[in-house]
Amino acid sequence: MLAPHRARHDFPPAIPADSRPDVRTPSRFLFWLIRSYGWVVPAMTLAAATWLIPAAFTPWLLGRAIDAGVSGGVEASLGWVAGLLGVIVVGVVGGIGFHTFAVRMWLLGIYGIQRRVSRQAVHLGHVLNRRVPTGEVLSVSSSDSDQFGATIDAFGHVIAAAISFLLASVLMLTTSPSLGAVVLIAVPLLMTASTPVLRPLTRAQSAERTESSTLTSLASDIATGLRILRGVGGERTFAGNYERQSQKVRALGVRLGTWQAVVEAISILLSGLLLVALVHLGSLQLLDGTLGVGELISFFGYAVFLTSPMQTFFDFAQKWVQGLVAAGKTITLLGAESPWAPAPRQLGPAPVLHDEASGVTVRPGRMLGVVSEDPDASAALADRLGRYLPEGAPENSGEDELKGRARRRARRERLAERERRAREDAEIAARPWGVSADGVDYSQLDVADLRRRVVVSHTGAILFSGTLQGAVDPWGTHTREQAERALEVASAEDIYASLADGWQGRIDEKGRGLSGGQRQRIVLARALLNDPDVLVLVEPTSAVDAHTEARIAERLVRYREGRTTVVVTASPLLLRRCDEIAVLVDGREVARGHHDDLHDHPDYRRVIARGMEDSDE
Amino acid sequence: MSEQLLEATSADTWREGPLPSRLPEGFEVPVGAGPRRRVSAFRRRHSVRSATAKAVYDDARAPERGFPVATSGQAAGFLGGLLNTRRATLGWAIGLNVAAAGAGLVAPLLLGRLIDDVTAGALGRSGLTTTVGIIAGVIVLQALLTFGARRASAVLGYDLLAAAREEVVRIVLRLPLGHVESSGSGDLLTRITSDVSKMAAAARWAFPNLIVSVVLIGATIAAMVVNSWVLTLPMLGTAVIMFFGGRYYLSRATAGYITESASYSVINSTTTETVEGARTVEALGLGRQRVAQLDEDTELSAQAERYTMTLRNMLFAMVDSSFQLPLVGVVLLGVWGHSQGWVSIGQITTAALYVSQLQGPLDRVIAVLDHLQLGIVATARLIGVAQLEDDRTPGEAEPEGVKLTGNGLRFGYRDGVDVLHGVDVDLRPGERLAIVGPSGSGKSTLGRLVAGINRPRVGDVTVGGVDVMDLPLDRLRTEVALVTQEHHVFVGTVRDNVVLARETSASDAEVQQALVTVGAWGWVSKLPGGLDAELGHGKATLTPAQAQQVALARLIIADPHTLVLDEATSLIDPSSARHLEGSMAALLEGRAVIAIAHRLHTAHDADRIAVVDGGRIVELGDHHELLELDGQYAHLWRTWRD
Secondary structure, eight states, X not given: OOOOOOOTTSSSOOOOTTOOOOOSSHHHHHHHHHHHTTTHHHHHHHHHHHHHHHHHHHHHHHHHHHHHHHHHHHHHHHHHHHHHHHHHHHHHHHHHHHHHHHHHHHHHHHHHHXXXXXXXXXXXXXXXXXXXXXXXXXXXXXXXXXXXXXXXXXXXXXXXXXXXXXXXXXXXXXXXXXXXXXXHHHHHHHHHHTGGGHHHHHHHHHHHHHHHHHHHHHHHHHHHTHHHHHHTOOHHHHHHHHHHHHHHHHHHHHHHHHHHHHHHHHHHHHHHHHHHHHHHHHHHHHHHTSSOHHHHHHHHHXXXXXXXXXXXXXXXXXXXXXXXXXXXXXXXXXXOOOOOOOOOBOOOSSOOEEETTTTEEEOTTOEEEXXXXXXXXXXXXXXXXXXXXXOOOOOOOOGGGOOHHHHHHHHHHHHHHHHHHXXXXXXXXXXXXXXXXXXXXXXXXXXXXXXXXXXXXXXXXXOOSEEHHHHHOTTSOSOHHHHHHHHHHTTOHHHHHHSTTGGGOXXXXXXXXXXXXXXXXXXXXXXXXXXOSEEEEESTTTTSOHHHHHHHHHHHHHHTTTSEEEEEOOOHHHHTTSSEEEEEETTEEEEEEOHHHHTTOHHHHHHHTTTTGGGOO | OHHHHHHHHHHHHOXXXXXXXXXXXXXXXXXXXXXXXXXXXXXXXXXXXXXXXXXXXXXXXXXXXXXXXXXXXXXXXHHHHHHHTTHHHHHHHHXXXXXHHHHHHHHHXXXXXXXXHHHTTOOOHHHHHHHHHHHHHHHHHHHHHHHHHHHHHHHHHHHHHHHHHHHHHHHXXXXXXXXXXXXXXXXXXXXXXXXXXXXXXXXXXXXXXXXXXXXXXXXXXXXXXXXXXXXXXXXXXXXXXXXXXXXXXXXXXXXXXXXXXXXXXXXXXXXXXXXXXXXXXXXXXXXHHHHHHHHHXXXXXXHHHHHHHHHHHHHHHHHHHHHHHHHHHHHHHHHHHHHHXXXXXXXXXXXXXXXXXXXHHHHHHHHHHHHHHHHHXXXXXXXXXXXXXXXXXXXXXXXXXXXXXXXXXXXXXXXXXXXXXEEEEEEOTTOEEEEEOOTTXXXXXXXXXXTTSSOOSEXXXXXXXXXXXXXXXXXXXXXXXXEOOOOOOOSEEHHHHHHGGGTTTOOHHHHHHHHHHTTOHHHHHHSTTGGGOEESTTSBOOOHHHHHHHHHHXXXXXXXXXXXXXXXXXXXXXXXXXXXXXXXXXXXXXXXXXXXXXXXXXXHHSSEEEEEETTEEXXXXXXXXXXXXXSHXXXXXXXXXX
């Protein structure tokens, strides 16, 4: 991969293997983030100052130029005009600098968090799905990462705004202490006075957003269920439901638009009235001769200019709080620890595996079929053999719909629940696992080594988007002949034939666009190509038709000959090819033997011959 | 056949060696080189980024796969049509904005006059108070008019948006059945979510703001001319810079932003796959590959971001200078004019105030045009969906009887590659026909032709003597239905979820009866609200077995005489399958059934079994006849039973 190598402070940032964010508290995390950008944040602040401070001089220079020009002619004003020109040029350059550094800071944050999230997902593996709901991981990666940019942008902005605010104040007070005082007192006062209307605006915004997202989910519901709507019917009903919601959103949108109009009208009113007050006071001073015309014109400029730094202060307060919330979510994800402790021992070359809970022993070099009346019991056995914690997604607390104290409590409860789950995982991982390899309990084995040697292909295995070649050989380390063979054993040649570009044919996200049976066979081919010492296949052909299943069974046995294979299935076509079969009842092994030996075993017959009892001739 | 294809083309399509980088060449940054080389390297990078953006844009405008895309002209025509029916609202929005802009321009004009009068000593203290009072009154009026104008714009924008998205959903709900069945939902889903939100941004924010800004700019410039035409001259410079700068930016920005947002969708889907597939990644040791893929996604995204950043920097340089430099011009011209005696200080003040008032709308108009362009592209993608031609030609003929026949059926999904090579099938009323065969043999395709979803390339399928492709869709659904048992539960009430095929005619009693028949009434009656209970999206969620019962109840309501069952997805979950056998039996009762069977016991129970292989029916007969024939079926049966 020839990606250009990037330094730490250029986006996307390199993530050194030993770099750990400060996950102790949300605010520590934000400061860690700012420090991690190195010189970018100071440079951004400096550029923001270069951009905003000249603007503080513009009204003053404008007034001076007019005054000088009026009294001394064009030549007298030229110096001031040159100053004005210089200030504008510096401001433009500063603006570009600020934009450039702010974008860099923003993207360092976004890409940095996204890269850390993917590393964390890979580091935690299946444990991740036990700790954090998928939606939350994605929102950290896509929206919280963006929030940090907004927060730190506001941080740099506010420092520069404070400097320019002070400067403008000094300039005003030295020009006319009384008018300066009026502007300095009135501007913050007016800004605060307009905040009460912001609350209904925020409420209208969140109501519109909530109902809009419901509308979007109705639309995606229609798109997802379109086969049914066009195949079975119901177009009018669901178009009607969509229209009703759409009209509801429209009404809320108009309400939101009305509040926005109120806010804008108020800001015009307040800043206009301030201008009028200045004109009145200034004109009086003008009549007294204590103020020049140009100076009065500068005050008009300041009345307009000062609203912008004030806006920045309000903005910053809001963004910092939002940033803390985003940081809170991010540190629970990035701070989650893997439960597996390092262990020194490795698996032997051809291990005998024994599971205490079921009493099942997996002998090396043989193909063992596992049959159970309760499919969950045999899937749990497969998980134990692979050293996987049981599945279980954490509940979404629904706290987004709560408000105030109830919301904070829900968040606390959720965090406590997460911590409890993490402790529980670590305890389970530390105590004896209950499965041994050559007599050594799994808890004494190195997990990474175990994962390489014992591979469990579970029913939830997913396909990654890319080419067919990438789906079958995601490692990119196998030869064409090996891949062809794996495809053949999984009886998936027809999928190859159905794609326009053969090996380079597109596989969509999670294999969407393929039928369940097609996906299952590619997953199988991938597991076979991996060729581990011990391969555990859970229901590998449940969505495949009998013809194909028979073909797969025959080829699978030949392919895995001499290697340890466990097949969890209820299909007689697969079972009859197994070297031996373990029959589980209530999670315990009750019988073992070849298909022919077990043919008359009542428990075995009950499971595999379901639907056949009434058809005996 | 397929084995041969693998043998024949595998070597040509297999890629040797590591995955090539998706980053195009030309992004190298020369280290330690002189400024000239650095600038030329930067220009090269910019042009590579520009080319990448153009390629992504072209693909969005004419995608190789998925649904078609309309032209910008068609999209603009669609929006224009919607505006045309809202002339009164549009008139109000424009009228109020003109009035508000006008009021906004009076205050600076009065201020200028005031300063002139004061400096000339023509105004006493009391006169001053009166004039100030008038200005205050004008400002109050301006605030009121602004409120009215903004509100009218919001009403127009939201109304336009609602009409557009509702029309889009209606278009989607008219999509040809054959196309819906064969294409994945991914493309449609992106369009109906992310393209609608881009269109929303354009309609809700950009369009009203365009009206506001254009009116303001026009009115301000008019007012400047009234104030002093000489002091308006510096604005010519602004116009020239804005025109060329804006044109350069706008002609590139759309492609840039589309590329940028596409790059984030790629990052999101890579992350989604890594997170949802965390266990698969762990089991197969794919961590390194997943991290490398995301790192490359972010590299690509960073290049898209750098492109738009450069474009924005160029724009800022032009726009910022173009509306700040006229201030210098106004001062210089004003001071000189004042010394010559043809401009007053008041006029200079007014002109300076106008120039600073122009910054906002000028800045906004560029951003607005940006979003409008994105909105047009999104709209073109949305209404492009409507360009798919329906292959169904509803006729007048009424089927006589329920006999289903397929004659000489040939069909392929790709040109020149047929999946079926001349199949005749003949279903007796009330009969159960099982179709078995290896995957890729064409049995699912046969099911789809028989159910009237796709039109055969050669041959026809008739029901009661009428070609199924000539039946109106509403009618076809009551004759023959394809049961894929995709257990999708819609957001809506239980009733909404069941009535589908007879949404206008089914009574509550019939819906209830259908639920009783499939054994679902027990749990439905316990839901709060019964038939009116809301399902999906944060409401009551159903177990997979309950969802399948709902799916079966839909078919009881549709009441077709023939069912085509595609077992492909139905029996994946063995634990719920057991509960559903009774519900299924109730549905099948009294109907003719074509079952595409994966499990041999389904085939064994059927009246007749057809074995499909290589796109042809190779064996046909009942279980015993096929066993006697001693062909494929007999062989498979023995393997399974012994």
